[in-house]
Each structure stands twice: as C-alpha cells, then as structure tokens.
Amino acid sequence: MSISHFLELDMAFANLAPYRRLPCSYRGFNVAFRVDAGLNVKYLAIVIENVNGDGELTAVELKEGLSGTWMAMHPSWGAQWNKLNAGRHYNRHSLSS
Structure with missing residues (x-):
C-alpha cells in the first residue's frame, strides 16, 4: 500500500474508536498480582491487574525478602x-513488591 493510501485510511478511521483515559477506583484493594503459569x-x-486510579505502570520492581536489593x-x-535472571533462583527467597 502506498504512503498516500495509508494516510487516507488513517484520516478516515482515526476517530472511529477514540481513546480516552478514565480514572478507576476499586474500594477494598489497590492492585492484584497474578503469577504466570510458565514460572520456573x-x-x-506476573500480570498486574486492577491498578487503582488512573494512569499506567511505567516501572515494576521486586525485592528479595532477605536482602535489600530491588x-x-x-x-x-x-x-x-517479567524478570529473566539466569544467575538467580527465585524459589529460594520470598519476593516483595
């Protein structure tokens, strides 16, 4: 498809599904974590669900329970x-979020 045709389609379909960020408020909890089944x-x-309030997650860190390392x-x-770290074994220590 040529650039001119692509730009025409872009202009034609740009407003079909307008995007608008809306605040969310869940009473009783702020966030839920679901550990992926492929864990080893x-x-x-992890999948982070039900983040309370508006906005997006821009950074996620975990801390090993027995150390101060994030x-x-x-x-x-x-x-x-996800976190892939071939030098560590995550099942030896608890993790904090």
Missing part, C-alpha cells in the same frame, strides 16, 4: 512484566 526457578512473569522487571506484553 529462573523466570518470573530488581527491575521488564514489560513483556499487555499487563505482563
């Missing part, structure tokens, strides 16, 4: 964040 000792993936997680797709 060297890979951790580990940055990386966005994978959608609401899923």
